[in-house]
Amino acid sequence: MFVLTSSQMREIDRKASQEIGIPEVVLMENAGFCVFEEIKRDFETLDDKNIAVFCGKGNNGGDGFVVARYLAQVCPNVKVFLFDDNVTLTSKVFLDILKKLEVDINILSEELLSSLRAQRFDIIVDAIFGIGLSKDIDGLYKKVIEYINGSGAYVYSVDIPSGVCSDSAQIKGCAVRASKTVTFVYPKVGHILYPGSYYCGKVIVKDIGIPEKIIKDIKVKILTAEDLDISKFYRYPDSHKGDYGKVGIVAGSKYYPGAAALCSNAALQSGCGLCYLLTPKEVLYFQNFRRPEIIVLPVESKEGIVSFDGFVKFDEYFAKFDVLGFGCGLTKNKEVEKILIHILENFQIPIVIDADGLNVLASSRDVRELLASYKSQKVLTPHYMEAARVLDVDVKDVAKSPIDAAKKIASEFRAICVLKGSRTIITDGDEVFINILGNPGMAKGGSGDVLTGIILSMIAQGYSAFEAAKLAVYLHSLSADILLEKKTMQTILPSDIIDGLDSTIKRLIKG
Numbered sequence: 084m085f086v087l088t089s090s091q092m093r094e095i096d097r098k099a100s101q102e103i104g105i106p107e108v109v110l111m112e113n114a115g116f117c118v119f120e121e122i123k124r125d126f127e128t129l130d131d132k133n134i135a136v137f138c139g140k141g142n143n144g145g146d147g148f149v150v151a152r153y154l155a156q157v158c159p160n161v162k163v164f165l166f167d168d169n170v171t172l173t174s175k176v177f178l179d180i181l182k183k184l185e186v187d188i189n190i191l192s193e194e195l196l197s198s199l200r201a202q203r204f205d206i207i208v209d210a211i212f213g214i215g216l217s218k219d220i221d222g223l224y225k226k227v228i229e230y231i232n233g234s235g236a237y238v239y240s241v242d243i244p245s246g247v248c249s250d251s252a253q254i255k256g257c258a259v260r261a262s263k264t265v266t267f268v269y270p271k272v273g274h275i276l277y278p279g280s281y282y283c284g285k286v287i288v289k290d291i292g293i294p295e296k297i298i299k300d301i302k303v304k305i306l307t308a309e310d311l312d313i314s315k316f317y318r319y320p321d322s323h324k325g326d327y328g329k330v331g332i333v334a335g336s337k338y339y340p341g342a343a344a345l346c347s348n349a350a351l352q353s354g355c356g357l358c359y360l361l362t363p364k365e366v367l368y369f370q371n372f373r374r375p376e377i378i379v380l381p382v383e384s385k386e387g388i389v390s391f392d393g394f395v396k397f398d399e400y401f402a403k404f405d406v407l408g409f410g411c412g413l414t415k416n417k418e419v420e421k422i423l424i425h426i427l428e429n430f431q432i433p434i435v436i437d438a439d440g441l442n443v444l445a446s447s448r449d450v451r452e453l454l455a456s457y458k459s460q461k462v463l464t465p466h467y468m469e470a471a472r473v474l475d476v477d478v479k480d481v482a483k484s485p486i487d488a489a490k491k492i493a494s495e496f497r498a499i500c501v502l503k504g505s506r507t508i509i510t511d512g513d514e515v516f517i518n519i520l521g522n523p524g525m526a527k528g529g530s531g532d533v534l535t536g537i538i539l540s541m542i543a544q545g546y547s548a549f550e551a552a553k554l555a556v557y558l559h560s561l562s563a564d565i566l567l568e569k570k571t572m573q574t575i576l577p578s579d580i581i582d583g584l585d586s587t588i589k590r591l592i593k594g
């Protein structure tokens with residue numbers, strides 16, 4: 084499913100009215116009616132309810148007037164609250180109708196708001212701001228939103244909860260906490276990313292009569308099973324291990340032996356034919372935690388961290404690998420940087436860079452330049468903090484506009500960027516997929532190592548870097564969701580996600 088920004092939505096609106104000739108009043112009427120229908124569906128009867136409709140002066144408020152008109156036909160206790168009766172031309176059409184129908188319309192003031200505190204509304208419709216929210220909310224608007232949030236009413240937000248920025252999902256000062264949000268055409272970024280997503284309640288997407296053919300060039304999508312190619316999951320009866328690819332992984336240190344185990348176990352468990360792990364000799368005691376199928380290439384180390392001299396002894400192996408993973412648990416030091424430079428200068432293998440590989444990338448100009456010009460496919464898998472380091476910005480800037488941050492990393496390094504978070508974003512710099520599966524049980528050290536292993540495995544099995552990233556993110560989070568059927572968010576571990584790949588892949592194949 085597509086995800087829109089406010090400017091795309093406006094462009095769709097403009098085309099619908101100017102190119103196709105559907106008047107804005109028709110769209111507003113449809114939008115308001117859709118919200119009314121949703122309310123009617125949720126309640127057996129409405130005639131015994133106290134209902135308040137709060138309307139701003141933009142077109143979101145206009146949608147609110149339409150909702151109020153329909154509600155007033157089935158309920159005697161509908162009150163409309165306006166901030167300003169100087170509304171847009173289109174909204175005015177519906178405000179005038181309400182006036183003629185003698186619906187109870189009130190202009191909000193501090194005094195009126197105080198008197199409202201003594202009343203009880205069962206249902207509140209929030210039509211204060213939609214995609215036109217342009218600045219932080221303060222003054223009477225803020226007080227009304229706080230009143231709505233403390234009212235105990237069932238709250239419907241029209242299009243988006245007032246206060247949530249539809250493009251960034253950031254909260255502009257304060258925001259309505261909706262029970263349900265009814266939006267139009269497609270969801271907006273603000274409904275999908277956090278924190279906006281928290282405020283929306285259940286999101287219902289309604290068709291308001293905009294012809295499909297004018298909705299073009301939308302580059303942001305919610306990642307669904309339909310976006311995944313599982314054709315390569317089929318294993319031919321006469322195949323052998325070489326047909327499913329060889330993964331090479333450079334990972335682990337005496338400090339993080341588990342990262343190497345998780346990454347390589349995940350690669351193996353998601354289908355690759357062979358998995359080689361280059362890891363410091365000191366980590367060999369960790370043998371019990373690795374699947375026995377993993378081929379270990381023990382690297383001489385310096386104080387428990389892979390050494391350059393030790394690493395280059397395995398150069399000949401690199402011709403075998405179909406893909407290389409670099410970074411999980413390596414720790415960051417000069418030797419690690421030298422090794423990454425050596426790889427980028429001497430080999431042409433698709434590469435997935437995670438964790439300390441990204442930290443080295445953030446701090447080394449040589450690595451940045453070499454990676455940007457590296458010809459093979461590349462996947463970078465930063466979390467927000469790593470992305471901030473790579474982009475040399477504050478992590479708050481990444482959180483404010485994660486899609487832009489991910490696209491920037493992808494473009495600069497001509498790579499696929501997998502920006503990991505509660506809504507992981509996958510992009511090639513142009514097309515963007517937002518993952519909405521997964522749960523907070525995944526917020527544990529080691530989750531990222533597992534994801535890197537699955538991406539590696541998918542590339543080894545013949546998927547392009549973009550396809551592999553999409554599949555891996557989906558499988559990783561679906562596995563965590565399936566685990567919740569028997570476990571809790573507290574008890575799910577990244578290693579369980581690996582074990583869970585079994586039922587996850589089965590479910591994905593079954594459809």
Ligand SMILES: NC(=O)C1=CN([C@@H]2O[C@H](COP(=O)(O)OP(=O)(O)OC[C@H]3O[C@@H](n4cnc5c(N)ncnc54)[C@H](OP(=O)(O)O)[C@@H]3O)[C@@H](O)[C@H]2O)[C@H](O)CC1
Pocket residue numbers: 092096107110111112114139140141142143144145146171211212213214215216217218219220221224241242243255267268291
């Ligand atoms: N196809 C559709 O999706 C349709 C959507 N419709 C609805 O229209 C809104 C968008 O309407 P718009 O008029 O562009 O914008 P808003 O109603 O969201 O609000 C704009 C007004 O609010 C003022 N504003 C913005 N932020 C603040 C703030 N923090 N404090 C005070 N006032 C604020 C803004 O003032 P400016 O100074 O910025 O101009 C405007 O006055 C969409 O969301 C749908 O609900 C239509 O029904 C058509 C179909």
Ligand SMILES: [K+]
Pocket residue numbers: 143209210211212213240241242243244245
């Ligand atoms: K709203």
